[in-house]
Amino acid sequence: MVDTLMTLAVIFTLLGSLFSIIRLVRGPTPIDRIIAIDVLTITAISIIVLLAHFGGRFIYVDVAIVYGLLSFLGVLAVARYSEKGF
Template sequence: MSNTFLIILFVLIGGGLFLSFLRLILGRKATDRAVALDTTTLITTGFLVLVAFLQGRSMLLDVALVYSVLSFLGVLAIARYLDGGLR
């Protein structure tokens, strides 16, 4: 894996993370922030996989697996709350 490719990957992931982070901080409404949290979670899952690749150990993929399974639940709970449930 060449260094150029790695740098391009880091810049892409970091840029996407930063843009969705801006929406998370500056978002007008709570729904904007919830969608931004979902996007951030997806991009960060990609970053966790990249870290596992850099260290060359496949067992670190378990962390990304847990997050991709459970982050859906957190966003679902927030959506259910904004919808009027969970009260």
């Protein structure tokens, strides 16, 4: 049962990545592209956590947390720049 749920999690994560790549390429505005990049970072974090679970290497969860914090700071910087500049 757990393996089935993990397989579904991988499938949905890859589908989310595919849809966000499509939005990144076809996005009519820069804000759409920024959001697509943010979604891609979130799905990358999910993939890192799933790899940590499948591989039994839970040190990767720490890597995912650091990557999430850096992604959050990057999105804040881009949002501030797009709002009024540095």
